[in-house]
Amino acid sequence: MSERWRWQYWPLKTKLLLLTVSISTLGILLVCTSLVVVENRTSEEQLESELHVIADILAEQSAAALLFEDSQQINTIISSLNQINTIEQVCVYNVAGDLMSALNGTGYEPCPSLDAEPEVGFVGDYYRLLEPVMLDGDIVGQFYLMSRLEVLREHIWTFIVISFSVGIGILGLLIWVASRLQRLISEPIVELSNAADRISHEHDYSIRVPVYGKDELGRLGSAFNEMIGTIQDQNQKILQSKDDLERTVAERTSELSLANRELEAFSFSVSHDLRQPLRAIEGFGQALEEDCREQLNDVGLDYLARIRAATVRMGSLIDGMLVLSRVSRQAMEVERVDLSTMLAEIVEELQDTVDTLPSEVTIQPDMQVVGDERMLRIAFQNLLENAWKYTSKNEKRAIDVSACEELNSITIALKDNGVGFDMKYVDKLFVAFNRLHTPAQFSGTGLGLATVDRVVRRHFGRVFAESPIDSGACFYLEFPRPDRG
């Protein structure tokens, strides 16, 4: 069965109309049927009483003749019944039950014998009656009458036709009235339903339904309108705050991009313009040392050496600041990075260049993180250079790098056996230009760990460190793992 023919898919109008039509039809059918039954019954009773009256009169007239068994006389009496077309048969019996006289209509049929009690009343198409003929309180014979019912039947049929015609007429009228009146109920509901449909499709919360009266439908309409009004207000507020938010974001973005452009310009300027004078100081210092050595005494040469050393230190500060600013602003290129290989490469470079101290470096194989390869290299280069630097006063250097994988993160631990640091100042460890050692103890810019922190932050991770007394330092870099999260 196609879906739209199912009851639940019918429109409300049709359902209401169908309800009215079925109830009206049932009512009219019941009324017509009872009218017909009553009319039939009344007509039958009337016919019965008429026939009894006729029979009584004739019985009375024929009583004397019966007493004397005068058939001639009885024939004369009953022949008057020929005038009545519907009477089919009249039989008169004497007291012994013998037929004295009979009057037969068109459909000839012998008079019934009284030995077997004949059927009386409405049987088939006939009404039969049998009544005693009395004279002075004694029964002198029996009177039998059989009447056709065609007139009665015709009357009833006419009645049925008329009453059902009127019934159908009334039904038509009722359907017409119902089809008008059902709108009172169905129209507000249909409008409500259409409005709900439009709102859900067009998201136009300014739509309202007309409210009819104060009944349940009226209250439903008012409640619906109120509800849509609330949604409209809330929607307005949401849109408003979205606009505000977008404007704020746009403002912030433009401020930020301006700041970024300024930072970039500043970095370029630092790159070019601050380095150039330094190079001149350093270059002319060396030229002075080489070309005019004879004119300078030892104090002068010492000052010159200090000027040149300070210039080189300033140069590394500028380099450090530029790296820090670059890892802050450069775009991330995220990929899977084989950390173990990268660390091995950095260690190899350090072993080749820095010092000849016996070093034992353990790197856990197959450590993988997701991130920007260049930035991660800068961070681990800084960490390993630190480890190298702060273990340089040991007899033997031991560095261990391992990874600890958890459900949503991977933590890289980098442990050395160097001088470590005072845990009291752990907060200052990752702040730019903060150093926990004097330049005489260990050289440095104070920018390395700030750069590490910046790199890890840009990977949405965190870095922390600990230094148990007399057992070196341990740095932990925790990276989230979005692919497992």
Added chain:
Amino acid sequence: MAKGDCSILVVEDNPDDQILTMRALRKASSQSPIILQEDGQAALEFLFGTESSKRSPQVDTLGVILLDLKLPKVSGLEVLRRIRSTPQTDWLPVVMMTSSDEPSELREAYRLGANSFVTKQIDYSRFSEQMCLLARYWLTVNQVPMVGSSRSF
């Protein structure tokens, strides 16, 4: 052209850098002529000539150009672009020299056809070493087209 006869063109605007570069280059290769141009405009006039003057005949003897990236008037990258845009000069080896090591500038220089990119070191010993390596490589190891073939365009 016999090795060692080639000259070096230095395009450098800063007087300090001019002196320091010339000093380092002289120490590195004493016999090679060094030509100095003080800005991009002057370098272009030297290489291509102007409406009133022809280009310098010294261009034919060039073995390498040491071109500073940051120059007044016409920038180093613009000079590089002009050098690469005409067959007269597009074969010339160009080494970009700069104080900075900005990745964006590095990429742009190579995109425009630089042969080399050198960040000038603050430590003068290392700077001298750089100049020495450059002069030795470009003037003695590297080969440039002969005069009378591609140079006669």
